[in-house]
Amino acid sequence: MSYPVLWPMPTRWADNDQYGHVNNVTYYSYFDTAVNAWLMRATGTDITALPAIGVVAQTSCRFHGSVSFPDELRVGLRIARLGTSSITYDLAIFRTGAEGLELAATGEFVHVYVDAETRKPVAIPDVVRTAAAELVTE
Incomplete structure (x- = not known):
């Protein structure tokens, strides 16, 4: 897989968790953190201040494998679909091991852009669309 x-x-x-590995719900936090941190860096903008915000719809x-503290991870990001008002991210979590990156999880994350005040769907902001276009895979 290429990201x-x-x-x-x-x-x-x-x-x-009490079983000595990262709890499953935390993987979703890793996805959310990586997508939003990347968006802020790639756009050079505070995405929370845009008139349209991305809300997670799905x-x-x-x-695929277990991770635990103090593992160093990498979250792979690519975009499977860049729509008018939504972005579908393909994601992967890799554990950094002695033999390179080891796949721990794969996932999907859909941002739907809505007006920050009305919460009605709107077009993806241009600054976000420009950055996201660079990660589109076909």
């Missing part, structure tokens, strides 16, 4: 962005994501002590995650 144009591999966003660094350290695990935290609090991420481990997520999914498939687990």
Whole structure:
């Protein structure tokens, strides 16, 4: 799998559950953090201050391997679909190991852009669309 962005994501002590591995719900937090941090860096903008905001309409995650603190992770980002008002991200979580990157999870994350005040769907802001276009895979 090829991902144009591999966003660094350290695990935290609090991420481990009583079974000694990162709890499944935390993977969604990694996805959310990587997508929004990448958006802020790629656009050079505070995305929370735009007149349109991306709200998460759908997520999914498939687990392939376990991770735990203090693993260093990379979240792979690519865009499967760039629509008029939505972006579908294909995501992967990789654990950095002695032999390179080891796949731990894959997922999907859909942002739908809505007006910040009315919450009605609107077009993806130009600054976001320009950045996102660079991650579109076909």
